[in-house]
Amino acid sequence: MTKLTETRFTAQASVPQGRPQRKKNLVQRIGKGGFIASLPFLAPALAAYVVFVIAPMISAVRLSLYQWSGYNTDPQVFVGFKNYIRLFTQxxxxxxxxxxxxxxxxLSLIIPTTLGLVMALALNQPLVGRNLFRSVFYIPGVLAPIAVANMWRWMYNPNYGVFSEISKTLHIGDGSGVTFLSDPKVAIYAVFAAFVWQVAGLNMVLFLAGLQGVSKELVESARLDGANNWQVFRNVTLPALRPTVVIVMVLTIVHSIKVFDLIVGMTGGGPAQSSQVLALWSYTQSFLNHDFGLGNAVATVLLVVTLVLVVPYLIWSTKGADDQR
Amino acid sequence: MSTATLPATRVRNGIKVPKQARDYVRIGLWIALVIVMVIWAMPLLFVFLTSVKSESDIFTTSSFAIPGILDWENYTEALDTGNLVTAGTNSLFIAIVKVPLGLFIAAAAAFALSRIRFKFDTIILGAFALGSMVPIQVALGPLFKTILDLGLLNNPVGVILPYIGFGLPMQVFILHGFFTAVPKEIDESVRVDGGGNLRLFLQFILPLSKPALAALFILDFVATWNEYAIALVILQNKASQTVPLAIQGFQSQFTSSYGPLNAFTIMSILPVLIIYLLFQRYFVQGMFTGAVKG
Structure with missing residues (x-):
């Protein structure tokens, strides 16, 4: 699921460590009965997770070595690495x-993250209407990406869309209106703009949560020592935000790898497949071209890329969870 | 939260009266924020304006023009021609079943992983964490086959089950963090009283984690309402469509009925907007509780 909205919580789950409670827990972790006792609690989750998440992923890797239409009536023929060869060469x-x-x-690691940080820094000040600002920036993040896609499609409409109107009023371009979504060179960036609009507020909220952890005493004493705004930010705020930055980066990577709805809704991967991404191409091959072998080969590539990018973070954060005991 | 921290003398009719040089910076910042906010609100505003304009107004007037009379006909037309009522009912049913059930299952697992000591807990937690990172599109093809084999295509249960599976990792991970933060003294006193794990879980850990559970509930409700990819492959007929599928269906069927199209979009996001506005405070509260604990 494109659980954009859910993600902000990981910040809280893994950032706050190093409270005094930790040491005590080492001794006090009470266990009664071990694995058997935990089974009634764990079994439903494990079952759902294995059957509907893990098994399909393993199955995707397996199917990438077969030729199959996806119909149960058709046979699955083992073809080895042929799908990958086709994928890479043809x-x-x-x-x-x-x-x-x-x-x-x-781009996601640069633009919406910086924007979110700037919004958070600005809204961390006592300002009139702070809650309104925060809500307006955040609200796009709770909307369905497919709805966002439709909103932006309308704004990009070459005849009646707002961008066309602005360009005509300001006499930018040849006067034929804005055709971003049908231009193979810019379509992907036009979709990306909608993505920025949608996720910047999410990053802002994560950074705002992180900023609560920046010691006010430290900021005060830096100011007393004559540090200017930039020096305070660079030497006090930013180092304290480091765990939040890591989390925002990881979540950004995870979200941008699985971008799907927005592209389906705005360009469908076009024009001429120029705005295709891995997640959508895998779907297209499996479900529209009925080539499950190729589709799952793309899925496997997507899986490998994800693992390469997030496993280092996971090792780091599970270590953190271990330390908590 | 916003105005209270600012000395009252500095605010007059919402405009700040500068007292020091630093206030000029503040005002500049404030103006910049207002500009960004206006830009940020534009898309929703345009969609709303279009949705209340008659067709001829859409074609002849500016996008910025505010229509003289609000024309709600687009809404009735969208409701008549689109699949919003059926899809809304489906989405609501799926969310009402999935969200509490999934959250309870996740909480039980997080409880086992944080309060009962056994050998592989870290590995299992790691496996859950991993699942929250991998794009669902990796599993889409085989998932379709699993649901097909179970005979659950075009059936709400066919999406509820994978939704629970894919929702678990993040929730288990977050709740594990919360449960770990609950003092272990509680465990001891429950056990001294002769209570078992079930009592500890239902009577102590769950009630103590209410803020986290409430926040996760709302977030998961929104995420479930918005989910598209899994629904796209499992729910293939019109009768079983969820709201995102209905939006996309309407948009591809009535490409140039701009008025009804935008009315449709507005109606589809209304529930989520209402939920956000209603629970915003509670949900920010839950978030910061999590940040302070830990």
Missing amino acids: DPVFWTSVQNTVVWVI
């Missing part, structure tokens, strides 16, 4: 998707 759209996914991840 599928130009695959490489477009790789490129777009990479560009999307990099």
